[in-house]
Amino acid sequence: xxxxxxSAGKPxxxxxxxxxxxxxxxxxxxxxxxxxxxxxxxxGQLLVSTGVTSLDYLLGGGLAVGTVLLIEEDRYDSYSxxxxxxxxxxxxxxxxxxxxxxAHDNPDDILQELPxxxxxxxxxxxxxxxxxLSCEPQDSLDAMKIAWRYQNLxxxxxxxxxxxxxxxxxxxxKTMEPEIRQAAKCHRFYxxxxxxxxxxxxxxxxQSYSALLKSLQEVIHREGxxxxxxxxxxxxxxRIGLHSLGSVLWGDDLCCHDNPSxxxxxxxxxxxxxxxxxxxxxxxxxxxxxHLIQDRALMGSITRLCDNAIALESFKGSERETNPxxxxxxxxxxxxxxxxxxxxASKLPDHKDLAFKLKRKQFTIEAPCHxxxxxxxxxxxxxxxxx
Numbered sequence: 001x002x003x004x005x006x007s008a009g010k011p012x013x014x015x016x017x018x019x020x021x022x023x024x025x026x027x028x029x030x031x032x033x034x035x036x037x038x039x040x041x042x043x044g045q046l047l048v049s050t051g052v053t054s055l056d057y058l059l060g061g062g063l064a065v066g067t068v069l070l071i072e073e074d075r076y077d078s079y080s081x082x083x084x085x086x087x088x089x090x091x092x093x094x095x096x097x098x099x100x101x102x103a104h105d106n107p108d109d110i111l112q113e114l115p116x117x118x119x120x121x122x123x124x125x126x127x128x129x130x131x132x133l134s135c136e137p138q139d140s141l142d143a144m145k146i147a148w149r150y151q152n153l154x155x156x157x158x159x160x161x162x163x164x165x166x167x168x169x170x171x172x173x174k175t176m177e178p179e180i181r182q183a184a185k186c187h188r189f190y191x192x193x194x195x196x197x198x199x200x201x202x203x204x205x206x207q208s209y210s211a212l213l214k215s216l217q218e219v220i221h222r223e224g225x226x227x228x229x230x231x232x233x234x235x236x237x238x239r240i241g242l243h244s245l246g247s248v249l250w251g252d253d254l255c256c257h258d259n260p261s262x263x264x265x266x267x268x269x270x271x272x273x274x275x276x277x278x279x280x281x282x283x284x285x286x287x288x289x290x291h292l293i294q295d296r297a298l299m300g301s302i303t304r305l306c307d308n309a310i311a312l313e314s315f316k317g318s319e320r321e322t323n324p325x326x327x328x329x330x331x332x333x334x335x336x337x338x339x340x341x342x343x344x345a346s347k348l349p350d351h352k353d354l355a356f357k358l359k360r361k362q363f364t365i366e367a368p369c370h371x372x373x374x375x376x377x378x379x380x381x382x383x384x385x386x387x
Contacts, residue, residue, distance in 0.1 A: 034235055034281070036094025038166060040064065045341050048096070048237055048283055049167030051086030054365035056167055058354075059308055063285075064341055065237060066277045068270070070303060072290035072311035072336070073244065079312050079331060079356065080287045081110075082172065082363055084241050087285045089114040089176060091239035092184040093168050099219055099240045101189035101212055103249035108188065110243065111181060115170035171361045187219050191250065206262055208251045209269040216240065216276060225280045240277075240284035245269070246302075247289055255292035263298055270305040309336035312356070329355040333365055 037046050040061050047062035050069070056062045063069055073080040091098050092114065100107035194211045205213075220226060225238045246254045246266050253260040266288075277284060290311065293299050303309045314331040315321040333354040356365045 034237055036090070036096055037065065037237060038062070043341055047166075048094075048239070049090050050083070050285075051088075051090035051167060051170065052083060052363060052365070053167055053169070055083070055310075058310075058335065058365060059338065062166060063283050063308065064339060065281055065283050066279075067283060067307035067339060067341070068274060068277065068305075069283075069285045070306035070309040070336070071285065071287045072309070072334075073287050074312040074314035074316075074331060075291055076314060076316055077244065077287075077289070078316070079314060079358070079363070081243070082358075083312075084243060084285055084287055085110065085114050086170060086363065088239060088241050089117065089170055090167060091237070092176065092181055093117050094237075095184060096237040096239050097223065097225075098184060098186040099189070099216065099238055100186065100243075101191075101215075101241070102243040103191040103208070103247065104244065106190055107186075110241075111186060112175065114176040114181060115172045116174035116176045117180070118169045118171055169362065172358065172363060173361045187215075189215050205268045205272075206251050206265040209245075209265060212242070213269060213272050213276070216273070220276065220280045220282060225282055227279055227281065235281060238280070238282040240282055242284060242286045245286055245288055246293065254295070254298070255289060258294045260295070260298075263295070267298075267301050267305055270302065274305065274307075303336050306337065307339040307341070310334065311336055326355075329357045329366070331356050 034046075037048050038061075039045065040047050042060060046065040048065060049056050049062050050059070059069075071080045071083060088098055088100065088111065098111075100110055102110060189212055191208055191212075194208075194215075220238065223238070225236070244250075246252050248255060251262075252265055253262050254266065270286075273284065273286075276282070286306065288302065290299055290302075311334040312331055313334070315326055315329070316331075320326045333356050335354070354365055354367055356363065
C-alpha cells in the first residue's frame with residue numbers, strides 16, 4: 001500500500017520536523033567491568049570462571065552471571081565437593097564476595113579446605129631477569145629440553161584450548177593460606193544455627209529452604225548486588241555455594257521415599273533462587289545427591305530448573321576402579337544441560353563421552369580420544385611442578 005501523498009505539494013520548509021528517517025546509528029551498550037569477569041563471545045553475557053579451566057571450556061567459556069550450575073554429586077561426595085571448593089577459591093582470588101550454605105558441615109570448615117592458588121599464577125609482578133646473550137650454550141640446552149618435553153604431546157590440545165586466559169590454577173594437595181582466604185568477604189548460612197519453626201500456613205517450600213532464600217535476599221539487597229541498585233560504589237559479584245540440597249539434613253525427604261511428601265519443596269526453592277539471581281550480580285553452584293533420589297521424573301524437573309547441569313560418577317568402590325580401560329581416570333562426567341541465554345539454541349559440547357581425573361594436584365575433565373591413542377584435553381594447561 002502506497003504512502004499518502006497529501007504533503008507532496010508542500011514546500012520542504014513546511015514539512016514536519018519529525019518526517020525523518022527511522023534509521024539511527026546503533027551505539028554499543030556499556031558493559032559492566034568487574035574484576036574476574038569477561039563478556040561471552042557468543043552472546044555478550046557476563047561470565048565468571050568456575051575455577052576449573054576444563055569445565056569453563058565445556059560450559060562455553062564460564063558461568064554466566066545470574067545463572068545456576070547444578071552438580072549431581074558422586075556417591076561419596078568427593079569430587080562434587082571439590083568442584084564447589086574450586087568455585088569458591090576462584091572467588092577468593094578474584095575478590096568476589098561469597099555466600100556458603102550447608103546443613104551438615106559448617107561453612108567455615110568448607111572454607112578452610114579451599115585449594116591453594118599456584119603462587120606464580122596469582123602473582124601480579126615479578127622482578128625481570130636480565131636477558132642473556134643468545135649465543136650462550138645454556139640457551140640452546142634449555143631450548144632442546146623444552147622441545148623434547150613438548151614434542152610428544154597430543155596435537156589436539158591446541159585445537160581445544162581456549163584462545164584467551166581465564167581463571168586461575170590451584171594445587172589441591174595444599175590448602176589456601178588464611179591470609180588470602182580472610183581477605184575475601186564471606187556470608188555463611190549454617191542450618192543448625194537457623195532454627196526453623198512449623199509454619200501455620202500451607203506452603204510447598206520447607207522452612208529450611210525458606211530461611212535460606214530469605215537470607216540470600218537480605219545479603220543481595222544489603223550488599224548492593226541487585227542490578228537495579230544505584231551505581232554509588234564499585235560493583236562486585238556474589239558467588240553462592242549451596243551444598244547437598246535435597247538431603248535429609250535439610251529436612252527434605254526426597255532421598256527417603258519413592259513418593260516424598262515434600263516433592264515440590266526443592267523445585268519451589270529453585271524457582272525462587274533463579275528469580276533472585278536473574279535480577280542480581282550473582283552466580284550459584286548447587287550440589288544435589290541425585291543418586292539417592294528415586295523419582296527420576298522429579299530429578300528431571302530439578303535439572304530443568306537450573307541453567308547448567310552436570311553429573312559426576314566416581315569409580316571409587318565400583319568395578320571400573322580396577323578395570324584397565326579406566327586406569328587413567330577417576331570417574332565419568334555427564335552433561336545434563338547447557339544454557340541457551342539470549343539465543344534460540346544452546347551451544348552443545350563437542351564431546352558427549354567425558355571423564356575426569358585428579359592427577360598431580362589438579363582436577364581435569366577430558367574427552368577420551370581412542371583414535372589418537374590418548375586423551376584430548378578440554379583446554380587444560382599442563383600441571384606445573386611447584387615443588
